[in-house]
Amino acid sequence: MFADGEIALRPLVPDDLPARYAWRIDTQTHLISDSRPLLPITWERFVEHQSGRVKSPDHEDFTITRGGQQVGYCQLVLYDNLARSAMLGISLAPDARGQHIGRRACELLLDHAFRDRGLHRVWLGTSSINEAGQRAYRAAGFIEETRERERSWVDGRYVDEIRMGILRREWEARRGEHAQG
């Protein structure tokens, strides 16, 4: 649906699920992307949960591809129709990290959020230990707004939880710079 060179976002298809399941139960992926307990979720339950999820404009789920191959997924959820905001989430395959794919996928999703959905604000939450994620979010235009001390329990210790946000006018200013540059 949306593309930046070889990086693209498209709707989820059933064939994407086995890889997503593998990331879901990967301990390293869980460490940086999920503050809920690591659970031995079964394949059947995972599929049931995915198909039972409400498919609506208020829960957008994109598969991220590079050269047509799935390398992760990203989401816009928790739409707030009053404040015109939504939460962004993203997860990349372990071998797709460190190559600026996250930043480019975030930029595509932000363009969609502000241009197509008319949002006022997009925000996200991330663990303080996910430093690569924070670099990617900052590069995509997010600003750190809150740091909740010892909010999450990750692998035997408390870590901070960070929330970041970008406002519509900041996204517009970035677009203007790109157009001039």
Add this chain to the structure above:
Amino acid sequence: MLKGERVTLRPVRLDDLPTLYDALIDPDTWHATNDTALWPMPFAEYEQLHAKRAAEEAAEFSVEVDGELIGRCALWQLDDLARNANLGINFGRAHQGKGYGKDTIRVLLDYAFNKRNLHRVQLEVLATNVSAMAAYAACGFVDEGRLREHAYVTGAWVDLVVMGVLRKEWLAAYGGR
């Protein structure tokens, strides 16, 4: 059940619901305390909401002063893994600005840390609600930043301030009981 200097926290009774409901849908109170849309919630809906809350492990209390119901308070969204929860308070308009808030917050934090063994308690408050922020700060909550323009209240975007207090901070300030 739980006693502060002036306030008593006890389980919610069904005959509390009309009073709590009136306090909830009061527009001024709603806009001062709530970042969701004001809507004409039917009373039956509020009863269902209460039943749902009561069925959870959450800690939902009615607050009394001298036997009179003045509002409610709660620890909600309990995180079993990280051992934290959100704190919320809602008083009827006639009972605001009398110091009952701080009294209630202290009782609720004592319950959170000493009875429920939580590690942390947090909340989000509209940046326009200066008196509430002052009350939270007086009870040990630390300002942890603000979610910019995260709420839309009566015609304008407003920041949401995030505040949190850790068990060790609470114990250092009030723990040597």
